[in-house]
Amino acid sequence: xxxxxxxxxxxxxxxxxxxxxxxxxxxxxxxxxxxxxxxxxxxxxxxxxxxxxxxxxxxxxxxxxxxxxxxxxxxxxxxxxxxxxxxxxxxxxxxxxxxxxxxxxxxxxxxxxxxxxxxxxxxxxxxxxxxxxxxxxxxxxxxxxxxxxxxxxxxxxxxxxxxxxxxxxxxxxxxxxxxxxxxxxxxxxxxxxxxxxxxxxxxxxxxxxxxxxxxxxxxxxxxxxxxxxxxxxxxxxxxxxxxxxxxxxxxxxxxxxxxxxxxxxxxxxxxxxxxxxxxxxxxxxxxxxxxxxxxxxxxxxxxxxxxxxxxxxxxxxxxxxxxxxxxxxxxxxxxxxxxxxxxxxxxxxxxxxxxxxxxxxxxxxxxxxxxxxxxxxxxxxxxxxxxxxxxxxxxxxxxxxxxxxxxxxxxxxxxxxxx
Numbered sequence: 001x002x003x004x005x006x007x008x009x010x011x012x013x014x015x016x017x018x019x020x021x022x023x024x025x026x027x028x029x030x031x032x033x034x035x036x037x038x039x040x041x042x043x044x045x046x047x048x049x050x051x052x053x054x055x056x057x058x059x060x061x062x063x064x065x066x067x068x069x070x071x072x073x074x075x076x077x078x079x080x081x082x083x084x085x086x087x088x089x090x091x092x093x094x095x096x097x098x099x100x101x102x103x104x105x106x107x108x109x110x111x112x113x114x115x116x117x118x119x120x121x122x123x124x125x126x127x128x129x130x131x132x133x134x135x136x137x138x139x140x141x142x143x144x145x146x147x148x149x150x151x152x153x154x155x156x157x158x159x160x161x162x163x164x165x166x167x168x169x170x171x172x173x174x175x176x177x178x179x180x181x182x183x184x185x186x187x188x189x190x191x192x193x194x195x196x197x198x199x200x201x202x203x204x205x206x207x208x209x210x211x212x213x214x215x216x217x218x219x220x221x222x223x224x225x226x227x228x229x230x231x232x233x234x235x236x237x238x239x240x241x242x243x244x245x246x247x248x249x250x251x252x253x254x255x256x257x258x259x260x261x262x263x264x265x266x267x268x269x270x271x272x273x274x275x276x277x278x279x280x281x282x283x284x285x286x287x288x289x290x291x292x293x294x295x296x297x298x299x300x301x302x303x304x305x306x307x308x309x310x311x312x313x314x315x316x317x318x319x320x321x322x323x324x325x326x327x328x329x330x331x332x333x334x335x336x337x338x339x340x341x342x343x344x345x346x347x348x349x350x351x352x353x354x355x356x357x358x359x360x361x362x363x364x365x366x367x368x369x370x371x372x373x374x375x376x377x378x379x380x381x382x383x384x385x386x387x388x389x390x391x392x393x394x395x396x397x398x399x400x401x402x403x404x405x406x407x408x409x410x411x412x413x414x415x416x417x418x419x
Contacts, residue, residue, distance in 0.1 A: 002107060002368045003029030006082035008067050008097055009089035010035035010044060011193065012305040012349045013111070013150075016357025017088055018044045019347040020395060022053040022060060027365050030058050032080045034065035035089070047348050067093045073100035082106055084367055086360050091115040091196055095130055102134065102143050107367045109360050111150030113241045115196070120280055121203020124213050125244040127379070135377040142375040149363040149380055151336070151355040152178055152257075153242035155392065156319050158385035159334040159399070160250055163321035165385070167332045167403070171253045173322040174246060179260040181230035182313030182340045182351060186302055188268045191352035194298040198278050201269065206239045208247035208255040219266055223258060228400065228407055229337045230316045235260045245379040253323075272297060308350040311340035315351050318400075333402040334410070346396070355397065362391040 005028045007017050014033065021031045033041040041062035048054065061080070067073050067089055077085065077100060087097045087110040094114035101108035114130040115122075122129045131147055138145050148154050156176045164171050180191065190197040205216040221237040235258035246255045261269075272278050277293045284290050318335025336355065343354035363380075366372035371387050380388070389399050389410065399410040 001370065002083035002373060004032070004080060004082045004084070005029065005364055006032045006034060006077060006080055006085045006106070008034050008065070008073075008085065008087045008093065010037065010040035011088070012308065012353035013088045013192075013357040015044050015047065015305070016343075016347050016349045016353050017086055017361055018060075019048055019051070019053050020358055020361035021086075021364070022048045023055055024361065024365060024395065025054060025058050025060075026056050027368050028084070028361075029368075030080070031060040032063060032076075032082060033061070034063040034067070034076060036064065036066055038062050038064040051346075051348075053347075068096050070096050070100050070103075073097060074104050077101070077104045077106050084109065084364050086364055087111075088357065088360065090193060092117055098131065098134060098145060101145065102137060102141060105141075105143065107144040107146075107373065109146045109149050109363050109367070111148060111154060111356055111360055112196075113148065113244065115199065118280060120199050121239065124206050125248060126241065127244050131377065138377040139375070143377075144367055144373050144375055145377040146363050146367070146372065146383070147377065147379050148241055148245065149360045150357075151359055151397075152176060152240065152317060153245070154359045154380050155336065155355075155389075155397065156317065157242050157246060157380035158383075158388050159319040160246060160321060161381040162385045162389065163319065163323075163332055163334060164250065168321065168323035168325050168330060171250060171321060171323040173320070174250060174253050174255045175258060175320040175322075176240070176242060176256070176318075177225055177227070177235055177258045177320065178315075178317045179225070179227060179230050179233045179235065180313075180315050180352060181233065181260075182311055182315065184307040184350070185310045185312075186307065188265070189302045189304065189307055191304055191307070191350065192356075193304065194301045195294055198269075198272075198294060198297070199280065200240070201238065202273060202278050204239065205237055206243060207237060207257070208243055210254065213247075219261075219270075225258070227316045228335065228402065229314055233260045246381060249379060249381050304353070305349065308340075308344045308348060308353070311344060311350040314339050315355060317355060330403075335400050335402070336397050337400070338397070358396050359388075359392065362388055362395060365391055
């Protein structure tokens with residue numbers, strides 16, 4: 001059994017993580033929140049207290065931390081006696097925080113692949129350039145490191161594994177579709193950190209097809225999907241974290257990721273990109289000041305956390321998994337729907353942050369109770385999906401399935417033994 005959780009980060013996703021840890025602190029123990037700006041952590045704690053989210057009267061504490069400082073992170077892990085670290089800070093922190101966990105023995109959970117500030121779009125498989133290089137060390141030292149345990153990546157990986165285990169004898173195609181049919185009412189904004197969000201879409205689009213990496217341009221390939229609740233939506237082939245691990249772990253399957261964008265988003269994004277404002281490389285102004293254009297754009301856009309109060313509408317994210325069952329071709333769609341307004345009322349964050357923040361808490365609960373305390377590094381699809389989806393059903397993210405029988409909630413009896 002592991003107890004006491006250190007949450008690194010204090011943005012919209014961290015707020016969800018902290019609220020959900022508080023709601024389940026009977027399992028997770030004391031909660032510690034760390035960020036470079038301690039006041040942001042204190043604001044999250046104030047929100048938790050206001051909503052009376054603590055299940056039990058246990059410690060919940062704010063800390064100031066530069067998580068790029070490995071020694072400082074190690075010291076905080078030891079000081080707080082945290083045995084589980086949930087890293088929901090910027091993806092630039094992953095390798096530093098992972099190192100601190102390996103050297104202190106704490107379990108590590110994150111929600112995205114590591115990135116370097118001066119480089120966009122690593123060659124595939126992206127995980128192989130960073131996290132996977134520490135896999136052997138994790139196994140030797142018995143360190144549990146759960147990679148990409150957000151929604152996408154994360155829950156969608158578990159959906160792919162569930163389809164393979166229980167609904168198809170052979171998987172040939174995995175198409176992950178992410179549609180946000182909500183509206184925040186601003187002229188232009190991103191749902192996550194703008195710097196990280198834009199970097200996803202300014203590089204090459206990698207997909208795994210016919211046992212090789214295919215390369216396309218962003219917004220080059222579009223497809224219309226008719227989805228539950230949100231209806232018909234256009235989605236574009238994108239590169240994304242989970243493609244890089246599923247290509248390895250779901251052998252024999254083509255893996256693609258599709259995301260919905262409005263025409264307005266594409267137009268603004270294209271202008272920003274074409275005039276160089278999404279570049280991660282520094283430029284020098286006429287006054288001799290060196291600036292990074294992407295950081296300037298980030299500073300000018302709304303803080304994603306500020307979008308939550310006025311967000312309306314729903315998300316629909318899931319996997320179309322195609323293959324064969326009993327010799328016949330079959331497709332199942334395993335998915336989740338979140339309402340932005342309901343997410344805000346519960347935890348003070350919008351639905352995109354909610355979908356990303358609930359899953360790492362479910363993963364932490366599984367580590368705490370030994371079900372996912374695997375003493376090695378693993379992506380979500382390498383772990384049993386049913387305990388994960390069961391907890392998610394209970395703490396805020398209901399899984400649904402669409403097949404020949406129509407749409408229905410994926411209930412516990414199906415998680416125990418799907419037909």
